[in-house]
Amino acid sequence: MIMMRIPKLIDHVDFGMMSPDEIRKISVTKIVTADTYDEDGYPIERGLMDSRLGVVDPGLRCRTCGARAGDCPGHFGHVELARPVANVGHIDTIYNCLRATCRKCGRVLLAEPKHEEYYKRITEMREARQKWWEMTNKIVRSASTTEKCPHCGEKQAPLKFEKPTSFVEGRNRLTPSDVRERLERITNEDVMLLGINPKVARPEWMVLTALPVSPVTVRPSITLESGVRSEDDLTHKLVDIIRINQRLSENIEAGAPHLIVEDLWELLQYHVTTYFDNGVSGIPPARHRSGRVLRTLAQRLRGKEGRFRGNLSGKRVDFSARTVISPDPNISINEIGVPEYIARILSVPVRATEHDIEDLRNLIRRGPDIYPGANCMISPDGKRYDLRYADREELAKTIEPGFIVERHLMDGDIVMFNRQPSLHRMSIMAHEVRVLPGRTFRLNLSVCPPYNADFDGDEMNVHAPQHEEAQAEARILMKVQEQIISPRFGGPIIGGIQDHITGAYLLTRKGTLLTKEQSQQLLAAGGIFTDLPKPAVKEKGTEYWIGKQIFSMLLPKGLNLTFKAKICENCARCKKEECEIDAYVVIRDGQLLHGVIDARSYKALDRCEVLDRIVKDYGTTAAREFLDRATKLSIAAAAMLGFTTSIDDEDIPPEANERISEVLDDVREKVNKLIKIYDAGELEPFPGRSLRETLEMRIMEVLAGGRDRAGEIAEKYLGLDNNAVIMARTGARGSMLNLTQMAACVGQQSVRGERLSRGYRGRTLPHFKSGNLGAEARGFVSSSYKDGLRPLEFFFHAMGGREGLVDTAVRTAQSGYMQRRLINALQDLRVEYDGTVRDDRGAVVQFAYGEDGVDPAHSDNGKAVNVEKIIERVVG
Amino acid sequence: MSVEFDIGQHVLVPKHEILPKEKAREVLERYRISPHQLPLIKSSDPVVKAIGAKPGDILQITRNSPTAGRAIAYRYVIEE
Numbered sequence: 042m043i044m045m046r047i048p049k050l051i052d053h054v055d056f057g058m059m060s061p062d063e064i065r066k067i068s069v070t071k072i073v074t075a076d077t078y079d080e081d082g083y084p085i086e087r088g089l090m091d092s093r094l095g096v097v098d099p100g101l102r103c104r105t106c107g108a109r110a111g112d113c114p115g116h117f118g119h120v121e122l123a124r125p126v127a128n129v130g131h132i133d134t135i136y137n138c139l140r141a142t143c144r145k146c147g148r149v150l151l152a153e154p155k156h157e158e159y160y161k162r163i164t165e166m167r168e169a170r171q172k173w174w175e176m177t178n179k180i181v182r183s184a185s186t187t188e189k190c191p192h193c194g195e196k197q198a199p200l201k202f203e204k205p206t207s208f209v210e211g212r213n214r215l216t217p218s219d220v221r222e223r224l225e226r227i228t229n230e231d232v233m234l235l236g237i238n239p240k241v242a243r244p245e246w247m248v249l250t251a252l253p254v255s256p257v258t259v260r261p262s263i264t265l266e267s268g269v270r271s272e273d274d275l276t277h278k279l280v281d282i283i284r285i286n287q288r289l290s291e292n293i294e295a296g297a298p299h300l301i302v303e304d305l306w307e308l309l310q311y312h313v314t315t316y317f318d319n320g321v322s323g324i325p326p327a328r329h330r331s332g333r334v335l336r337t338l339a340q341r342l343r344g345k346e347g348r349f350r351g352n353l354s355g356k357r358v359d360f361s362a363r364t365v366i367s368p369d370p371n372i373s374i375n376e377i378g379v380p381e382y383i384a385r386i387l388s389v390p391v392r393a394t395e396h397d398i399e400d401l402r403n404l405i406r407r408g409p410d411i412y413p414g415a416n417c418m419i420s421p422d423g424k425r426y427d428l429r430y431a432d433r434e435e436l437a438k439t440i441e442p443g444f445i446v447e448r449h450l451m452d453g454d455i456v457m458f459n460r461q462p463s464l465h466r467m468s469i470m471a472h473e474v475r476v477l478p479g480r481t482f483r484l485n486l487s488v489c490p491p492y493n494a495d496f497d498g499d500e501m502n503v504h505a506p507q508h509e510e511a512q513a514e515a516r517i518l519m520k521v522q523e524q525i526i527s528p529r530f531g532g533p534i535i536g537g538i539q540d541h542i543t544g545a546y547l548l549t550r551k552g553t554l555l556t557k558e559q560s561q562q563l564l565a566a567g568g569i570f571t572d573l574p575k576p577a578v579k580e581k582g583t584e585y586w587i588g589k590q591i592f593s594m595l596l597p598k599g600l601n602l603t604f605k606a607k608i609c610e611n612c613a614r615c616k617k618e619e620c621e622i623d624a625y626v627v628i629r630d631g632q633l634l635h636g637v638i639d640a641r642s643y644k645a646l647d648r649c650e651v652l653d654r655i656v657k658d659y660g661t662t663a664a665r666e667f668l669d670r671a672t673k674l675s676i677a678a679a680a681m682l683g684f685t686t687s688i689d690d691e692d693i694p695p696e697a698n699e700r701i702s703e704v705l706d707d708v709r710e711k712v713n714k715l716i717k718i719y720d721a722g723e724l725e726p727f728p729g730r731s732l733r734e735t736l737e738m739r740i741m742e743v744l745a746g747g748r749d750r751a752g753e754i755a756e757k758y759l760g761l762d763n764n765a766v767i768m769a770r771t772g773a774r775g776s777m778l779n780l781t782q783m784a785a786c787v788g789q790q791s792v793r794g795e796r797l798s799r800g801y802r803g804r805t806l807p808h809f810k811s812g813n814l815g816a817e818a819r820g821f822v823s824s825s826y827k828d829g830l831r832p833l834e835f836f837f838h839a840m841g842g843r844e845g846l847v848d849t850a851v852r853t854a855q856s857g858y859m860q861r862r863l864i865n866a867l868q869d870l871r872v873e874y875d876g877t878v879r880d881d882r883g884a885v886v887q888f889a890y891g892e893d894g895v896d897p898a899h900s901d902n903g904k905a906v907n908v909e910k911i912i913e914r915v916v917g
Numbered sequence: 918m919s920v921e922f923d924i925g926q927h928v929l930v931p932k933h934e935i936l937p938k939e940k941a942r943e944v945l946e947r948y949r950i951s952p953h954q955l956p957l958i959k960s961s962d963p964v965v966k967a968i969g970a971k972p973g974d975i976l977q978i979t980r981n982s983p984t985a986g987r988a989i990a991y992r993y994v995i996e997e
């Protein structure tokens with residue numbers, strides 16, 4: 042490794058202000074003319090583009106340092122301001138200094154004992170390296186309320202700050218010159234009380250007499266295709282400043298009337314202010330001739346695309362790729378399918394050794410266009426050879442151990458995969474590369490939940506770590522299988538989804554018999570090639586295996602579990618092993634004896650008993666193998682046994698429909714009765730509620746009950762022989778509520794948790810009488826989705842639906858901002874080896890992480906140990 | 918007029934104790950920190966006044982914790 046030599050060591054950094062003298066000292070030229078280029082296109086001497094300010098055009102040399110464009114850092118010039126102007130960036134400090142000091146003698150307005158006391162306190166704090174400047178607010182607050190100077194006896198006039206840069210004392214506007222004079226009077230000792238370190242800054246420097254002119258490298262002009270030069274916004278602003286400055290000094294010299302001079306002075310202040318910050322409140326922003334708002338210094342730094350958030354905290358990177366994602370159930374959760382086209386561009390540096398030199402030689406010969414090849418070769422002295430243009434045969438001969446070859450991304454390489462918004466740790470995980478044909482990244486469906494990805498056009502990013510250490514860290518810490526347990530709740534966030542659940546249920550439910558061929562086919566699909574167990578059923582000479590036997594072959598030996606499946610109906614008295622719907626799961630020594638596999642066994646983000654146990658007791662590799670196989674096996678089972686759903690899954694017989702409309706009629710009647718009681722003034726109010734509120738609550742209760750009863754009627758006809766119901770009850774997709782809304786009744790629409798009421802005066806739509814409180818006038822949808830909504834119902838449904846959309850939009854914006862603030866506050870905290878949580882100063886934040894010192898990602902649902910599970914495992 | 922009220926009796930106030938000098942030194946040694954790296958508590962804090970702690974003391978606070986059951990923390994008393 043080539044070590045960088047350190048030419049100088051930084052001992053400490055001081056932040057201060059530049060004095061006018063310093064501004065002049067760093068300046069390579071005084072700028073006097075607002076013009077930029079002459080007719081021939083050459084920069085005008087002492088103009089804004091003076092060639093001593095640095096070079097941006099390739100080929101030219103800088104007249105100050107002699108370097109070419111790119112090497113010349115640029116050099117400051119300056120403008121001598123005809124009259125001083127306040128610096129907006131420091132305006133609050135200027136205000137504090139003026140308020141806290143005497144208008145005559147300039148001393149801080151504190152009587153002696155207090156003055157001395159504060160001074161001593163600040164000196165102490167400085168020596169203890171504490172934040173001494175935070176005392177300022179207190180000092181300013183007490184000093185600014187003093188009415189008579191304790192030092193010279195002068196009576197103080199109230200001082201008002203007018204945005205953005207003016208101060209009014211009594212009825213008198215202070216000019217920047219007045220302000221500067223006052224600031225000059227403050228002693229070095231007093232300046233400390235105001236939070237300014239006199240060694241690096243003087244308050245009068247906050248009022249500028251000389252303005253630095255930034256180097257041209259900071260504001261390069263661009264030449265358009267048409268040959269027209271277009272100047273940077275900063276240059277435009279500097280032109281304005283110099284023009285006004287010139288006019289101001291001419292007018293002063295000519296002895297122009299006071300008013301004209303004042304006006305020009307104010308204009309100069311405006312231009313300098315907007316040059317620093319074109320977003321200050323109180324003045325209109327400076328605009329380009331086209332009407333576009335100028336982007337000046339502060340705008341370059343602030344905001345999402347500003348220097349800090351856009352270029353320093355986050356920047357564009359090399360060795361990355363982005364494309365659309367699509368699913369591939371045949372690759373492991375640890376893998377990612379990378380298109381060959383991307384694999385040819387992303388490269389990994391490999392150092393040649395005597396063992397791999399022949400392989401690398403071949404890669405060099407193949408070059409950048411034939412996969413697998415290499416893009417670049419680096420000799421030990423650091424010289425790079427681009428394989429696109431070199432004689433590759435020749436280069437292949439020169440390579441020796443110690444050379445580095447940047448070869449194409451290949452199968453088994455480790456990469457980091459990411460989907461925005463990266464809200465948690467699992468948003469970036471390490472995957473092993475599988476180079477595949479096609480143009481999309483391929484990923485296993487089980488990793489959709491942690492990335493929150495789907496395939497409706499989502500794009501994702503890949504980053505290829507370039508160093509062995511980084512690659513090893515990614516492999517050990519970031520690989521998908523290491524992230525199965527979420528640190529958020531201590532359970533699996535990676536697991537089966539959708540058809541994985543349905544398939545496992547179809548396979549493991551009672552009555553699934555498989556022939557030898559079928560069994561072998563399923564096991565082959567799941568990647569299991571051991572012998573079949575003894576058949577469970579023999580009928581008329583044919584041997585049959587039950588699905589539970591097949592699924593058991595995925596389970597590790599010694600696994601003991603007892604739990605209730607998702608489909609469990611929570612009967613008052615559980616019949617356990619005798620359960621009619623096989624909802625009581627018993628696994629002994631890795632054999633599924635009773636019960637079905639459904640969401641409760643291995644669905645991501647569910648209780649996930651089986652997968653959870655395997656990760657925690659058998660390790661992440663065993664868990665990955667189980668998940669890869671179980672999902673493939675389940676998909677194969679669903680395909681073999683047959684599974685489909687369609688709209689007739691929500692069919693219910695006519696007598697059910699009749700009973701549902703009876704229920705709904707009854708409910709409407711009840712609502713009308715309630716309204717009648719209310720109108721008669723006989724309604725008994727709930728405690729703490731008005732009559733109207735009570736009525737609403739009673740009506741909502743009745744309507745909700747009505748929908749539930751309608752749903753229950755439909756549910757009687759929606760049993761586990763129905764595919765849509767299988768999906769809902771096993772937790773694969775959808776809910777019984779979804780189904781009954783399709784089959785029976787959609788129910789009450791609401792906005793902000795209340796029945797719909799807004800629109801017209803006293804009514805939702807002109808179809809109703811004002812004050813109609815009945816069910817259908819206030820957004821009760823009695824139709825089912827399948828029957829279709831009536832026009833008014835449809836309208837109400839859209840009202841409720843919109844609230845949902847607005848909520849999600851608002852919520853994402855709010856939670857995004859909250860996440861930023863949290864990250865900024867917490868990013869420097871870490872858990873030390875002694876178990877304490879410390880900040881960047883080593884100060885203790887928590888004495889044990891989470892008070893119990895447990896890492897939730899290695900916990901059992903947040904607890905360090907689960908005693909019941911251990912007993913169950915041992916006792917069996 | 919006011920009734921003396923022991924805030925230490927309130928359910929929301931965890932137990933605060935002044936650590937004896939020897940114990941305080943042990944705590945600092947255990948975590949290898951200077952007192953200013955501990956969480957701070959102002960001498961004007963009602964609990965500090967109630968137990969009569971002075972700036973420079975280290976308090977041991979025993980809290981009920983939803984994760985650990987009982988958690989111990991330390992705070993360094995500062996002026997004001």
Ligand SMILES: [Mg+2]
Binds near residue numbers: 494495497498499
């Ligand atoms: Mg999507």
Ligand SMILES: [Zn+2]
Binds near residue numbers: 094095105106107108
């Ligand atoms: Zn230069």
Ligand SMILES: [Zn+2]
Binds near residue numbers: 194
């Ligand atoms: Zn005075």
Ligand SMILES: [Zn+2]
Binds near residue numbers: 610615621
């Ligand atoms: Zn049951």
